[in-house]
Amino acid sequence: xxxxxxxxxxxxxxxxxxxxxxxxxxxxxxxxxxxxxxxxxxxxxxxxxxxxxxxxxxxxxxxxxxxxxxxxxxxxxxxxxxxxxxxxxxxxxxxxxxxxxxxxxxxxxxxxxxx
Amino acid sequence: xxxxxxxxxxxxxxxxxxxxxxxxxxxxxxxxxxxxxxxxxxxxxxxxxxxxxxxxxxxxxxxxxxxxxxxxxxxxxxxxxxxxxxxxxxxxxxxxxxxxxxxxxxxxxxxx
Numbered sequence: 001x002x003x004x005x006x007x008x009x010x011x012x013x014x015x016x017x018x019x020x021x022x023x024x025x026x027x028x029x030x031x032x033x034x035x036x037x038x039x040x041x042x043x044x045x046x047x048x049x050x051x052x053x054x055x056x057x058x059x060x061x062x063x064x065x066x067x068x069x070x071x072x073x074x075x076x077x078x079x080x081x082x083x084x085x086x087x088x089x090x091x092x093x094x095x096x097x098x099x100x101x102x103x104x105x106x107x108x109x110x111x112x113x114x115x
Numbered sequence: 116x117x118x119x120x121x122x123x124x125x126x127x128x129x130x131x132x133x134x135x136x137x138x139x140x141x142x143x144x145x146x147x148x149x150x151x152x153x154x155x156x157x158x159x160x161x162x163x164x165x166x167x168x169x170x171x172x173x174x175x176x177x178x179x180x181x182x183x184x185x186x187x188x189x190x191x192x193x194x195x196x197x198x199x200x201x202x203x204x205x206x207x208x209x210x211x212x213x214x215x216x217x218x219x220x221x222x223x224x225x226x227x
Contacts, residue, residue: 043159050213090159102208
């Protein structure tokens with residue numbers, strides 16, 4: 001099992017450009033999350049999904065959109081990137097049963113710089 | 116709302132020293148509590164957890180006890196190693212809530 005994977009690992013954008021970050025999990029987890037990590041601020045939840053076809057806003061959703069068309073994938077989109085979106089983005093997933101119930105599994109992160 | 120407060124870093128210790136990283140929480144219900152660890156250049160991974168009062172989570176020599184009376188979940192290790200250098204996050208998940216609330220993280224550096 002690969003667990004949670006994220007693509008790309010690094011990206012540099014210019015202000016106003018758009019991009020999509022892809023998260024994939026092979027653990028058949030129901031819940032998926034997108035976080036951003038900034039120095040001194042811990043992890044902040046951007047959007048999350050409790051199942052295929054559903055999404056919900058987290059703590060800092062402005063400037064981002066998400067989609068969960070397939071259970072294993074969770075996409076994070078930036079329509080018009082801004083320097084304030086320079087951050088490290090983490091995807092995570094959680095299952096509803098089994099020994100890992102209640103545990104969030106994290107991907108390796110995507111480092112995004114917006115110039 | 117829910118919140119997690121953990122001791123600010125960075126924390127620098129010598130190898131084999133005793134470690135304590137403080138974590139206190141505020142929750143409206145009966146949360147599960149977690150410690151996650153982030154090694155350089157990696158995502159977070161679960162270190163240990165406790166799901167009810169007086170439970171002790173333990174893993175890799177680290178321990179934390181869920182103290183409801185003091186709303187705390189302090190992380191301890193008796194003898195740290197250089198390989199323990201990482202950022203440690205305390206987190207809670209309220210019952211029936213699918214979201215985690217994280218502290219701001221504590222960077223730990225162990226020097227030989």
